[in-house]
Amino acid sequence: MTASTITQLAAALRDGSTTPRALLAGAIAHVDRTENDLNAYLAVTRELAEAQADAAAHTLEAHPETASPLCGIPMALKDVLCVNGVDTTAGSKILRGFKPPYTGTAVQRLFDAGAVCVGKTNCDEFAMGSSTENSAYGPVGNPWDIERVPGGSSGGSAATVAAGTVPFSLGTDTGGSIRQPAALTGVVGFKPTYGRVSRYGLIAFASSLDQIGPFTRTVEDCAMVYAAIAGHDPRDSTSDPRAVDDPLASLRAGVAGMRLGIPREYLGAGTEPGVRDAVEAAFRVLEGLGASLQEVSLPSTDVALSVYYIIAPAECSSNLARYDGVRFGVRVERPSLTEMYLQTRDAGFGNEVKRRVMLGTYALSSGYYDAYYRQAQKVRTLVSQEFDAVFKNVDAIVSPTSPSVAFPMGSRSDPLSMYMCDVVTLPANLAGTPGISVPCGFVDGLPVGLQVIAPRFEDSRVLRVAHAYEQATDFHAQLSPYATVAA
Amino acid sequence: MLARIGLSDAEKDRLLGELEAILEHIARLQQVDTSALAETAQVGDLVNVMRADVPEEPIGAAAALRNAPVSDGNYFVVGAIQGAELDG
Numbered sequence: 001m002t003a004s005t006i007t008q009l010a011a012a013l014r015d016g017s018t019t020p021r022a023l024l025a026g027a028i029a030h031v032d033r034t035e036n037d038l039n040a041y042l043a044v045t046r047e048l049a050e051a052q053a054d055a056a057a058h059t060l061e062a063h064p065e066t067a068s069p070l071c072g073i074p075m076a077l078k079d080v081l082c083v084n085g086v087d088t089t090a091g092s093k094i095l096r097g098f099k100p101p102y103t104g105t106a107v108q109r110l111f112d113a114g115a116v117c118v119g120k121t122n123c124d125e126f127a128m129g130s131s132t133e134n135s136a137y138g139p140v141g142n143p144w145d146i147e148r149v150p151g152g153s154s155g156g157s158a159a160t161v162a163a164g165t166v167p168f169s170l171g172t173d174t175g176g177s178i179r180q181p182a183a184l185t186g187v188v189g190f191k192p193t194y195g196r197v198s199r200y201g202l203i204a205f206a207s208s209l210d211q212i213g214p215f216t217r218t219v220e221d222c223a224m225v226y227a228a229i230a231g232h233d234p235r236d237s238t239s240d241p242r243a244v245d246d247p248l249a250s251l252r253a254g255v256a257g258m259r260l261g262i263p264r265e266y267l268g269a270g271t272e273p274g275v276r277d278a279v280e281a282a283f284r285v286l287e288g289l290g291a292s293l294q295e296v297s298l299p300s301t302d303v304a305l306s307v308y309y310i311i312a313p314a315e316c317s318s319n320l321a322r323y324d325g326v327r328f329g330v331r332v333e334r335p336s337l338t339e340m341y342l343q344t345r346d347a348g349f350g351n352e353v354k355r356r357v358m359l360g361t362y363a364l365s366s367g368y369y370d371a372y373y374r375q376a377q378k379v380r381t382l383v384s385q386e387f388d389a390v391f392k393n394v395d396a397i398v399s400p401t402s403p404s405v406a407f408p409m410g411s412r413s414d415p416l417s418m419y420m421c422d423v424v425t426l427p428a429n430l431a432g433t434p435g436i437s438v439p440c441g442f443v444d445g446l447p448v449g450l451q452v453i454a455p456r457f458e459d460s461r462v463l464r465v466a467h468a469y470e471q472a473t474d475f476h477a478q479l480s481p482y483a484t485v486a487a
Numbered sequence: 488m489l490a491r492i493g494l495s496d497a498e499k500d501r502l503l504g505e506l507e508a509i510l511e512h513i514a515r516l517q518q519v520d521t522s523a524l525a526e527t528a529q530v531g532d533l534v535n536v537m538r539a540d541v542p543e544e545p546i547g548a549a550a551a552l553r554n555a556p557v558s559d560g561n562y563f564v565v566g567a568i569q570g571a572e573l574d575g
Binding site for chain 1: 489490491492493494495498502505506508509510512513514515516517519521524525526527528529530531533536538539546550551553554555556557563565566567568
């Protein structure tokens with residue numbers, strides 16, 4: 001059952017050819033076979049999973065017609081998502097041993113649907129990074145080439161789907177942390193509209209940008225997981241009360257007659273030639289399906305990176321103030337309270353987190369606030385306005401997801417070169433729009449992703465465009481070497 | 488000191504160079520004319536979101552304290568504050 005889709009497994013569960021326990025056993029066996037190389041998991045939650053699998057088996061037997069398509073399906077959760085009583089570290093030393101006293105809303109909705117949690121996945125510390133090399137628990141190998149990064153920050157969630165261990169996982173996307181690793185590992189990754197998926201129970205990084213979303217093998221599976229987790233939640237004050245339209249209803253409507261925009265800034269000088277070729281071929285496929293393509297301009301793309309690297313660190317410096325050795329996590333004992341704070345945070349945080357906390361504290365400090373934080377907030381408005389203007393003339397935007405394919409581990413030790421990974425994904429976070437990455441080719445055996453962005457709350461349109469493209473190509477069906485390791 | 492991270496001198500030296508390079512890169516932001524732009528703090532259009540004024544079962548002291556590095560009864564335990572430097 002390795003590398004099957006949700007749709008295939010849901011059918012197999014209903015025709016009696018497998019059981020939730022058998023799927024779980026298969027997933028855990030595949031973790032055991034691949035984990036030495038991949039390091040995609042921070043914890044395997046076997047006891048929880050077995051109880052969930054048994055409950056799912058009961059539901060499938062009692063109510064096979066009304067059971068969710070996710071019932072009995074194994075999945076994995078990025079380790080920034082809280083599960084009651086299950087170790088949740090956010091990839092940080094400072095939260096080693098932390099067991100949340102409650103379960104987050106998106107996760108609870110999956111549990112209510114009968115999904116089976118195989119484990120918590122490795123990620124960049126507090127979701128800060130684009131390669132998963134910033135995890136305090138070691139880097140994650142890309143299933144297409146374990147000497148290379150899987151992207152980040154949700155690298156473990158991407159790698160485990162690319163390795164065929166589970167058909168879906170949840171990640172989080174603050175500046176591209178779902179879409180970029182999806183592109184680099186050859187799977188589908190979707191960041192919904194900001195406010196569509198509750199952030200309750202998500203360990204906060206940058207609260208005005210963070211959004212939870214799925215990794216899957218197909219766009220149809222992605223739509224199913226999205227439909228299960230989306231919708232208003234009174235526990236998140238930024239959760240949007242608008243009704244969520246069923247993404248499966250319009251999934252197969254195609255792109256004939258649609259106007260698609262290609263932002264010229266998203267194919268800038270930093271784009272690798274192989275990525276450019278793959279994405280331009282994808283544009284021709286969309287044209288062949290009846291879409292009309294035109295060049296558009298988002299002039300502030302370049303400066304959006306600067307906006308992001310002020311706003312995200314500013315919000316993170318505030319959100320991470322809570323890690324002070326008092327209520328949770330580790331503590332370095334010192335006689336004075338201030339020294340305890342200082343030493344706990346020095347010992348508990350890794351380099352990238354320290355950089356961002358300091359950068360954010362600086363941008364928010366009296367004397368620099370206007371020049372940095374306030375200015376960034378104003379330019380953020382400009383970034384949104386440019387999207388609004390483009391969406392007057394086109395229905396969706398198509399572009400590369402990442403300027404590069406998966407790069408070798410250790411090759412981007414300079415923070416700025418790592419930040420450049422997010423240049424075409426982070427504008428969607430600043431504007432709150434939905435965005436997806438869908439496999440669109442290979443360069444020397446390494447996957448390339450096509451990004452689709454639509455206006456806010458047009459999540460179904462993003463899925464519809466991605467699905468039309470996917471069904472016309474077979475890149476999504478190609479399996480990484482780790483997905484074909486025999487039992 | 489505002490960040491409350493007790494860095495070693497070696498860390499300070501390294502971070503200084505890295506942060507300077509990042510700040511230099513993001514300085515291009517200053518060139519954008521923002522005189523006609525309002526600030527965006529959040530992209531949603533929701534304001535003053537209140538929950539229903541209905542009491543809920545609290546999480547309880549035992550669950551709230553379970554993750555504390557040091558606790559005593561119903562309290563988090565920290566070092567003495569009185570007489571110590573407060574502003575670091």
